[in-house]
Amino acid sequence: xxxxxxxxxxxxxxxxxxxxxxxxxxxxxxxxxxxxxxxxxxxxxxxxxxxxxxxxxxxxxxxxxxxxxxxxxxxxxxxxxxxxxxxxxxxxxxxxxxxxxxxxxxxxxxxxxxxxxxxxxxxxxxxxxxxxxxxxxxxxxxxxxxxxxxxxxxxxxxxxxxxxxxxxxxxxxxxxxxxxxxxxxxxxxxxxxxxxxxxxxxxxxxxxxxxxxxxxxxxxxxxxxxxxxxxxxxxxxxxxxxxxxxxxxxxxxxxxxxxxxxxxxxxxxxxxxxxxxxxxxxxxxxxx
Numbered sequence: 001x002x003x004x005x006x007x008x009x010x011x012x013x014x015x016x017x018x019x020x021x022x023x024x025x026x027x028x029x030x031x032x033x034x035x036x037x038x039x040x041x042x043x044x045x046x047x048x049x050x051x052x053x054x055x056x057x058x059x060x061x062x063x064x065x066x067x068x069x070x071x072x073x074x075x076x077x078x079x080x081x082x083x084x085x086x087x088x089x090x091x092x093x094x095x096x097x098x099x100x101x102x103x104x105x106x107x108x109x110x111x112x113x114x115x116x117x118x119x120x121x122x123x124x125x126x127x128x129x130x131x132x133x134x135x136x137x138x139x140x141x142x143x144x145x146x147x148x149x150x151x152x153x154x155x156x157x158x159x160x161x162x163x164x165x166x167x168x169x170x171x172x173x174x175x176x177x178x179x180x181x182x183x184x185x186x187x188x189x190x191x192x193x194x195x196x197x198x199x200x201x202x203x204x205x206x207x208x209x210x211x212x213x214x215x216x217x218x219x220x221x222x223x224x225x226x227x228x229x230x231x232x233x234x235x236x237x238x239x240x241x242x243x244x245x246x247x248x249x250x251x252x253x254x255x256x257x258x259x260x261x262x263x264x265x266x267x268x269x270x271x272x273x274x275x276x277x278x279x280x281x282x283x284x285x286x287x288x
Contacts (some may be wrong), residue, residue, distance in 0.1 A: 013240040016218055031193055057176070062176070124267060124271040
């Protein structure tokens with residue numbers, strides 16, 4: 001089961017990485033909130049027929065679906081608003097920092113003190129983010145700053161899923177959080193954006209990819225995968241999303257990184273892997 005879960009999460013990382021290209025296409029039309037809103041609500045509707053018959057949603061599940069959906073709304077909004085102002089590779093790797101932020105969020109929210117390796121990983125990741133985002137200068141691009149803040153919300157979302165979603169049915173929980181996230185984004189979009197921007201063919205294609213694959217399939221498989229594999233495996237495998245995003249941005253959108261930015265990508269990936277290293281020995285001991 002663990003091997004199946006790891007393979008599943010690898011597929012999720014691939015789907016999400018390619019999904020950054022779809023988000024980049026939507027970003028070229030300067031549409032973020034309405035795009036997110038339609039994508040997440042459509043994904044919720046797609047999942048409805050797959051919810052097991054007789055599934056009852058308790059008050060506790062409603063509560064945590066709303067909390068998870070609200071945090072997901074912030075994470076997705078910051079990510080999508082920032083994408084037009086940076087490169088796909090930057091967005092992918094900066095988003096991957098959620099793995100580094102997660103231990104500190106657990107410390108603040110659940111009093112689980114971070115390991116010294118976490119502190120080292122944060123320092124290394126900051127160096128990598130500096131190289132990637134600024135190409136060695138002291139000017140941080142606006143899009144990169146939004147992606148970095150969004151990474152903290154992605155980390156918080158991961159913590160909420162890890163702590164509370166496992167108590168409930170995966171598909172109904174996923175559909176509920178998707179609808180909350182989409183509805184909130186859509187309301188904001190109606191105020192600040194033009195709905196006609198949803199009609200161009202490239203945007204429609206980007207919506208279908210993200211709603212069906214990135215959200216409907218990807219996030220649902222994530223919830224299932226995290227139930228059947230250790231957090232270390234999940235974080236390392238999902239961290240490959242950034243690599244797939246960088247390659248997809250280069251192949252599809254022709255976005256080329258400078259050598260120093262490639263070094264920054266490698267450093268961030270090292271930090272992500274290092275932040276999970278403390279759990280390897282423990283997991284191996286448990287398996288023995």
